[in-house]
Amino acid sequence: MNERAVQRQTSYRLGVLPAVLLASSIALWAGQGRTSAAEPPALTAQPPIVVPRAAGAFDYMTVDDRARRLLVAHPGSRTLDVIDLNNGTVTQQVSVGEAHGVAVDVKDGKYFVGASRQPALVVIGRKFVVKNDQIAMDGPIDAIAFDTKNGSLYADRVDNGSVVVLNGKTNRQVAAIAVGTGLEYIEYDPVSDKVYQNVVSTGSVAVIDPSTNRVTATWRAAPAADLRGLAVDGANHRLFSAGGNGKLAVLDTNSGALVASVDIAPSVDQIAFDPVKRRLYCASGTGVLSVVAETETGAELIANITVPRRAHNVTIDPKTHAVWISYGTPDNDYVMKLVPPA
Numbered sequence: 001m002n003e004r005a006v007q008r009q010t011s012y013r014l015g016v017l018p019a020v021l022l023a024s025s026i027a028l029w030a031g032q033g034r035t036s037a038a039e040p041p042a043l044t045a046q047p048p049i050v051v052p053r054a055a056g057a058f059d060y061m062t063v064d065d066r067a068r069r070l071l072v073a074h075p076g077s078r079t080l081d082v083i084d085l086n087n088g089t090v091t092q093q094v095s096v097g098e099a100h101g102v103a104v105d106v107k108d109g110k111y112f113v114g115a116s117r118q119p120a121l122v123v124i125g126r127k128f129v130v131k132n133d134q135i136a137m138d139g140p141i142d143a144i145a146f147d148t149k150n151g152s153l154y155a156d157r158v159d160n161g162s163v164v165v166l167n168g169k170t171n172r173q174v175a176a177i178a179v180g181t182g183l184e185y186i187e188y189d190p191v192s193d194k195v196y197q198n199v200v201s202t203g204s205v206a207v208i209d210p211s212t213n214r215v216t217a218t219w220r221a222a223p224a225a226d227l228r229g230l231a232v233d234g235a236n237h238r239l240f241s242a243g244g245n246g247k248l249a250v251l252d253t254n255s256g257a258l259v260a261s262v263d264i265a266p267s268v269d270q271i272a273f274d275p276v277k278r279r280l281y282c283a284s285g286t287g288v289l290s291v292v293a294e295t296e297t298g299a300e301l302i303a304n305i306t307v308p309r310r311a312h313n314v315t316i317d318p319k320t321h322a323v324w325i326s327y328g329t330p331d332n333d334y335v336m337k338l339v340p341p342a
Contacts, residue, residue, distance in 0.1 A: 057328035101144035114141030191234025219256035229271030260298025
């Protein structure tokens with residue numbers, strides 16, 4: 001498990017904003033970007049939702065839109081936490097080990113979870129949300145992505161720099177792709193039919209062709225360095241790679257060329273893109289959520305929003321366009337819904 005994964009597990013000890021300040025703080029424009037008294041707030045916080053836990057915080061989050069579920073990896077509690085998006089209640093916590101990546105396979109009716117300690121890919125039945133398989137891995141698994149076209153799961157082995165490929169129907173490993181050390185996030189784009197992988201050691205994005213399970217290109221992401229979050233806008237042929245150095249690289253998925261770079265909060269981890277609003281949300285454990293607008297010529301920072309410290313994971317509800325974050329405190333763990341202007 002890499003250093004960032006260790007930080008994720010212990011981050012709950014480092015504190016957050018007092019809860020009474022959250023709604024007013026997050027509703028404000030902050031720091032940088034376009035500001036005007038006539039403009040609505042970038043995001044408005046809803047009351048935080050307590051998530052039962054053992055000692056520990058969260059990792060990657062994703063949404064199952066059809067089932068209206070928020071899926072949150074909770075490594076400290078060794079669970080996958082399931083929140084009902086319609087009413088904001090925690091419905092289940094499924095024991096999976098030290099969870100990190102989460103992916104949805106609608107066709108085969110499964111959720112996949114990547115686990116690091118006692119390395120495994122855990123399979124959960126989507127209908128009733130119960131664990132039905134656990135595939136042992138030779139090394140810890142971090143981020144994962146599901147290819148909806150060929151029905152395969154792509155999982156990061158953080159110890160040896162390879163991407164493990166699993167058949168979603170049979171749960172059997174079919175390939176291992178050597179990519180490079182420091183694999184941090186992976187994303188599938190159905191438009192280009194490519195898998196994109198952030199590689200920390202080279203400061204680049206590796207492009208994987210799922211038809212051959214080979215790396216077909218490597219694109220430099222400078223000025224972004226210490227690459228972390230990754231998101232894609234297939235319709236507009238844009239790839240967003242966030243660096244821990246406070247730089248966001250916007251790449252052209254046709255050529256790999258740098259289209260633009262944007263200053264964002266440092267130490268960003270997960271990022272999420274809303275294709276309808278054309279907004280990118282970049283979650284930093286420093287207590288800042290950078291909101292970036294995709295433009296015709298590239299992208300620009302709208303605002304840096306104050307959020308609870310150590311809220312380094314984020315996802316989007318595609319139905320409501322709400323932004324969800326997760327964070328821990330010494331006393332409790334929480335998820336929180338942030339609502340953009342109509």
